[in-house]
Amino acid sequence: MATKLPATSHEPLLWDYATSKESTDIVEIDSKYGLFIDGKFRAPKSRKYFPTINPANEEHLADVAEAGPRDIDLAVSAARRAYTDVWGPMSGAERAKYLFRIARMVQERSRELAVLETLDGGKPIKEARDVDLPLVAGHFFYYAGWADKLEYAFPGVSPKPLGVAGQVIPWNFPLMMLAWKVAPALATGNTVVLKPAETTSLTALMFAQIASEAGLPPGVLNIVTGAGRTGAAIVGHDDVDKIAFTGSTAVGKMIQSQLAGTSKRLTLELGGKAAHVVFEDAPLDQAIEGVINGIFFNQGHVCCAGSRLLVQENIHDRFVDKLKRRLATLRVGDPLDKNTDVGAINSRAQLERITELVEVGLSEGAEMFQPDCVLPDRGFYFRPTLFTNVAQSHRIAQEEIFGPVLSILSFRTPDEAVEKANNTPYGLSAGVWTSKGSRILWMADRLKAGVVWANTYNKFDPTSPFGGYKESGFGREGGRHGLLAYMDWGEG
């Protein structure tokens, strides 16, 4: 028809999404926070405070108390009293009521907690909202359910609590790591002294308020803020019965040697350098999503991040092309924007570490790809990064970068994939992508990792145990296994 325009007449729409910022009005941040000891917030005996900032714009958020040895003494003795007088003797059914109440209150205040998590830590609001907070509430619900069923968890034994648990957690999933530690400890009848990471104290302090409003007896949960020295004071305290630590392998080794020859129990959840193995018969577009999620979720600040991609050589080039194209669609920037996929790096120190290792990768001869995205002027950001031409001997294939940096290697046969995947001091997690069910089982048998995900990645659930092999630590968190670490089974 002469009157009609030709078929290709329209200009394409370059469609960028307008900013859709989550409001921060819901959160009230105090200018100064004390330590939560024996059911009350109190000024530190150390009289010291340190600032906590928003890594997305480097703005000061609040001053947080630095707990010194005397503060740790107070916290541990409050926990001991609460254990002896109240929490230890209490029936499991009664303890469960508190935990269920806390779980519900976390759910009710989840938007507030999610916004605060993003403000203090830099993770995208959509992750704090859709991943962290539901899992936090989920963990409390799950372990609340175990509190009155411990005798049935492992038939034939009458488990007893250990006493006072000292817990030190990292900055990548501040509230979630708190939930992983606090929920099983309290459910099994222990009391807690917990130290959040120094860059992300605020949600732990808000959680302390929630616990207090839930009527949790004083001393059952104590939150002491501070950095490495505070953590060391907890670990070294004589009246602590159990230490649970999540963090770097270097610090984990120090803790283990510090505890050698003592009666303290220990569980460690440390670093990782997970292999993500993609076979030629994998559903490629879904594998791409899995790989993206594996390494760019939470800016790669994930101990189980799939940071070593092993692609079968005959699909390597095609897969890498797809990956590069997908990288270009990642939205990097303001974590409070609901459309942000990759937020801020947690701290300047971490940004420097990532930058340094990326420079090492370049000097080792690996080929780098970064998409052409604009980063905010202020705050700590790092472009999503791929390295190709990586050799197993490169530092970027061996060391944990803990940032949005993926090293890509290739393999030819399943045996070679297993050999390369296991060729690391770590062993926390691994991923396998293939359409063959039998190959998934074959791989899962051979991969030395605490978690093996098949045709998916970074899936967490309160019912599922998590933990490492080798230098990734020992002990399991989550599931029925998670109870073991907090109970005396009569073996000594």
Add this chain to the structure above:
Amino acid sequence: MDEVGVLERVAALSTRSIKRESKRAALDLIVAMIDLTTLEGKDTAGKIAQMSAKAIRPDPLDSSVPSVAAVCIYPNMVKYAVQATEGTDVRVVSVATYFPSGLADIDLKVEEARRVVAEGADEVDMVIDRGAFLSGDYFKVFDEIRRVKEACGDVHLKVILETGELATLDDVRRASMLAMGAGADFIKTSTGKIQPAATLPVALVMLEAIRDFHDATGVMVGMKPAGGIRTSKDAIKYLVVLNETLGERWMTPDWFRFGASTLLNDVLMQIRWLETGRYASPDYFTQG
């Protein structure tokens, strides 16, 4: 295909928050991408004339709202639609090849396609023979598409896979590749006569197939979800999936269409809301 992965990807993209100017741009684009459709046994010349008027000028009170892409109708209605859209940019799309079942002799199907083209259809939406496809006779499906495309000549051919009858995502991908290989200009999800019609997971799989086909051959193919998309919110989700799968080059009515009828008025209401800050009563929007 991994269905769990596809569902997760779609769920993730569905959380995109589209506001203000990007929402208005999306709503205008959605209007311009609509193939305004009536495919009923009771269709008449009068109905076609009325729907065409709405297609040309969707909102008589707001001239900033564009025309829709096309009217989509049964073969017997082509002559009325051609008349009603004469002198405008609204194109005439005719379904063909014994829509909706496609269960007829190939010569009849080719003949029907040839006839609607002769009567002035700008585009032809054919259905594949799902029976042949599911029984593994891919060659028959391929050859029929090829012959219908031949009959269409320069006229755009959309190939309806009827994904609700194919059921698995593996088959959706296989049928997409087959149709593109046989010469489809567009691949389309559904007739609208079978439930489920268009869904986001199916659309994502088809868009990924288009991307792989383009990578392998350099040929661009368009995509049309049809049936079941009734709200602006739903349509915007499709645009997000399109935008983040195929990207800017496909963000035009030349390469993406919505097969829909009630969707149009919902989009018009949303545009009015963005302009005035108030929702207008449905009474203010004409029923086409």
